[in-house]
Amino acid sequence: MTIGLSFLLGLLAGSVSYFMLGLWWPLAVLLGLFAWLAFGLLDVKMDSTFTLLGGMLLVFCVSLSGMVLRANDQLSGLQYVDTQDVDGTEFRYPVPPLGQARYGEKIYKASGCVACHTQQVTHESVALDVKAMAGEKNLAAVQEAASRFYKLTGRKASGGAALGLPAGEWETIVTGANAADASKARNFLAAAGASVDVQVRFRGEDLMHNDLQNPEGRNWGRRRSVAQDYLFAEPPMLGSVRIGPDLANIGARYNRDMLMSVLLDPKTLKKDSKMPQHGFLFEQAEKDEQRQPTREAEALVDYLLSLKSANYPLPEAPVDQPFTSSMPKPATAPAEAADTAKPDEAGK
Amino acid sequence: MSSEPKEDVAKQDPREAVDRSCRGPVLFLAFSAVTWLLVYSVFAMLAGVKVHASGMMADSAWLAYGRIQPASQLALQFGFLVQLGLAVSAWILSHRGKTVLVDGGYLIFGGMLWNIGVTLGFLGILTGNASGLEGLQMPGKVLPLLFFGFVLVGLSIVQTNNRRTDEEMSPAQWFLFAATLWLPWVLAGSYLLIHFFNAKGVMANIVDWWFIQNFARVYLTFVGLGTLFHFLPALSGRQLMGRGYAQFAFWVMLLFGSVGGVGPGAPVPAWLPALSTVSAVFYFFGVIAVWVSLNQTISGASAADTADSLAYNLMRLAALIFISMGVLNVFFAFPGPGSVAEFTTYGPAMKLLFNLGFIGLILVAALYHIFPSLAGIDFSPKMTRIQTTAIVFGVLGATLPSALGGLMSGDAVLGSGFYFASLGDLLLLAGSAILFLNFLGAILFSIKNCGCLAGICCRGEKKEANA
Structure with a gap:
């Protein structure tokens, strides 16, 4: 295989993994490079043990560092975090098994x-709630942004409350939205100068039973x-x-x-x-x-x-x-x- | 051999010399593999029965389902598949390279260490010392023993490959050579990360998934494909077509088979499941390339020698299973279908189909072909037919119902799937028992027939006669 063709295939592998699958960008670059290398290696005549061995060692290092060591970098910093018990008492989590x-x-x-x-x-999916708070000065702009969002996505204002957005109070703009809609709402509202809060709710068979939502x-x-x-x-x-x-x-x-x-x-x-x-x-x-x-x-x-x-x-x-x-x-x-x-x- | 005059060596059929060098080591590894297959099928049967009769043997801790099941997996993968794979690799590499097996003693000694390691691991799981992981379920202390055992065997195989007559390596040689080197790297890497550096929290699971992925998608697959790339052309009397496709498949499967294997909902950073999907998709291109190459080679062909038609047809069946599993794997690697199949009996069923239906069938078929030339006597043809039928239907019966039941996920279906699976286990048990007896019988018969025992006792007399 020629250098040019293998380069194109490497580019394809890298861009697919970055843009479509959202991999961490250095990893996507690495993946692209090694796809290039792997496709390029197709030209090599595989009659010497050293060709084989060299390629294999390279692949082994990529595999170990790309999957295991990278994950270790990310996870080895995990520490206690503060959380709340069901009754509201705060404690440090997780608790090691005692006794x-x-x-x-x-x-x-x-x-x-x-x-x-x-x-x-x-979980199988997420549902997102977007809340916004506008000040007195940008109230009109935020209201316009909200109605623009409703028009664009076809979602209705929940109880019409959002359009009568009072200044200085949190107001729910949309509930149960998917990621694309929620990010649209956040961008519109933030551009209009509102404070925006997005809450994530998990959905799936494993989670709590709920007659309406789950x-x-x-x-x-x-x-x-x-x-x-x-x-x-x-x-x-x-x-x-x-x-x-x-x-x-x-x-x-x-x-x-x-x-x-x-x-x-x-x-x-x-x-x-x-x-x-x-x-x-x-x-x-x-x-x-x-x-x-x-x-x-x-x-x-x-x-x-x-x-x-x-x-x-x-x-x-x-x-x-x-x-x-x-x-x-x-x-x-x-x-x-x-x-x-x-x-x-x-x-x- | 060095004591014999040179003209004698030249006159001999080279194949015979190669076979003579392989005889002891290969038969030793193959026999221990067949024994472990019997152990696996007994314990898999027991585990299946425990699902139906929950009160049975409830008072003995070491027969708990949670101990029998991982122990049987260990016997299957590390006892049966790895050892028979090594035996077949050694035979193919020495025949392909037209050279005698170098340092067969290492092979026997390493095989003994490996067997001791697997036995200790097996007993360790039964006595409650399992590591709690899924791929490396044996106690951590056993792993160094397994590693050194494998390295000794690998030394012999790699040296044999380096002493090959033709400089150029064929696809079968790439695949088997790479597999032989890959397992010790991965085994040592996972051992160090999990047990030596004490991976914290889910890191242990990530390393374990990495090991499972490398063990199945690279090591076992490469052993299976290397054997196919040697035997399908050899048995049908044709040339391997599409060497370029094989080369493509080799690198693509090595690169993308060595990462991934993380389920769609696993509690790890989200890029790991995404990476697994990517690698599964690219791996599939390798599977397609293998299919193209093999299809070009054997389309319309049949076994050149009627004695080999059973082995040849078994290998074709295994190749078919490999291709269909490749399609299923890439389909279920996507998050949508993947989360339907995740956590159901589909997963273990496909794992068993891969282990026995693909790798196991190929290796058993290869054993049918190489056994007569090594032992000087064939398996009993009637028993061979019965055991092959039992194993093939056993594998299909033990896997397909529980895979389907897992996908349907209904409790009733799952239950009936389990009953069918037990029927499959029973057939498998019968098949592996007959294979074991067949092997043992043939060996005993050949020892009695050829007077090898007499040869050992009367070596002194022979030397005198020669002089």
């Missing part, structure tokens, strides 16, 4: 729970999981298969008794559960006695109860749904327990 929970994490790892359970709440929600978390949540996991057991429900937020959904009964016999909570019984975590002193949890089972449940990551708002993953909307109450009678377990259907 028995660290031992429980080892039990979780040794028993291979990760073979059937994920620990990652995902009717298929499984109540697995109030927000999606992000890298910050796994700062102290050794290692993060993200999982890739959901034969059972996601456990990233299990500590907020289940209480100790429910978890114990699931471990002893999963079919007590859900009749067609595919989860195997974990009898080895329980011991029986005498034949007629009820089976008592071992130290391992207690630690495992401690660990599971400590998994509440998808609850707390973070800068990169805000929470928009109230915690109490459809959460089971912490202590439930057995009859209620069956009800509250319903939203967590196993699998997809």
Whole structure:
């Protein structure tokens, strides 16, 4: 292949990855360069081991630095951040597993729970709310910008409030917009001199159930999981298969008794559960006695109860749904327990 | 050999000399691989049964589903595929290069280390020392052992390739040579990053995904393709067409197969899933190039020798599976379809189809071809037919229903998918058991027949006779 053609292909690879897929620009440049190199190498006669070896070493370095080391640069700076608990108390997040929970994490790892359970709440789309505040001087310009936005996107003013925008107060311009519309609204309003605030809301099957906005929600978390949540996991057991429900937020959904009964016999909570019984975590002193949890089972449940990551708002993953909307109450009678377990259907 | 007079060496059929140098090492690796396949199918069957009968064996911790399942994956990938891949690579590289296998002893010693490593890893997972990751599920302490085992085997293979008669390398040689070097690099890199530098938080998962991607898309794929590029032309008696396409495929698949593998919803910076989509799309161009080259080579051809028609047809089936999986992979690499398939049984089913339906079938077919020339005796033809049928239908039965069930995502469908998958597991178990017996029987028979044992005992007498 000629130099010119391979250069064009490299340019194509670089620009596709930058403009269409939004890669970090040095990475896109690197990708383009190496695509050029790779296509250019097609000219090389591959009869010497050194040609092969040289090309392979180059590719290995690109792969290692482009995927792993670059990610490490970005993630190694993760620190505690301040967040709020459900009742409004502020604390530093994430909290490392305390006491028995660290031992429980080892039990979780040794028993291979990760073979059937994920620990990652995902989202499928985002919905954006745009709010604006205008001063007295630029009120007319902001109102015109808002109506221009409504005309352009075909969206209606919510309750007509936006057009009667009072000066000095936050006013919702649009709710539930997609990224393109929200950025249009932000640009128009900001150009007219308004203060603009954009809020992100995640949508997806994993997230909280909501009759209007998220009717298929499984109540697995109030927000999606992000890298910050796994700062102290050794290692993060993200999982890739959901034969059972996601456990990233299990500590907020289940209480100790429910978890114990699931471990002893999963079919007590859900009749067609595919989860195997974990009898080895329980011991029986005498034949007629009820089976008592071992130290391992207690630690495992401690660990599971400590998994509440998808609850707390973070800068990169805000929470928009109230915690109490459809959460089971912490202590439930057995009859209620069956009800509250319903939203967590196993699998997809 | 050095003691023999030179005229004798010249008179010998060179192929025979090559085969003699390969015999011990290749058969050793192949036999341990077949044993690990049996171990895999037993444990995969057990894991499948545990999904249906949740109370079964509930009191023994080491038979928990979460331990059996990753242990069986280890047996399949590191026990069966890697070892049979090495055996076939050694044979092809020495035959292609028209040279004897250099330092076959390294191959045996390295293979022993590798087997010890896989066994320790297997027992480690069963006793609850798994690392908690998915690609490198074995305890971290086993990895250096695996690394040194592989490096010893690789030393022999790389030296053999360097001693080739023709200077120019053929596509089969590029692919096998690159695969042999690639795995130790990736293994060492991931070990250092995860266990030595203690990757923090999701970095451990990113390194693990990087390893999975390199292991499957580069290492295993290159072993499979190298074997195809050698055997499809060789068995059909044709020349490999489209060397340029093969060269294109080699570099494109190496570059884009070595990055990516991150799911669309993973809790990592968003550029990683995007990068995975890009690399999957470009990787597909490599798959197309392979298809063009192989299609030009074998369209309308059949096996030149009827004895090889089974191996030839198995390889064609595996090539077909490779192409169809390439199309599916690029489709599900896009975020939309990808998030439908993510977290369902589609993922593990496709992984199994890749491992056994593509790589496994190719390597078993290659074993059918090379075994007679090494052992001096063929597998029993009847048993071979039965075991091949059982393995092919077992693979399809264990994967397709659960892949479909995963995509449909209905609970009822998922359940029935599991039952079909267990039927597939059962067939697979039967197939691998017969393959194991077949192998063992043929070896025992050939030892008894050729008087090799007698040869070992009476070496002194022979020397006297020669003198």
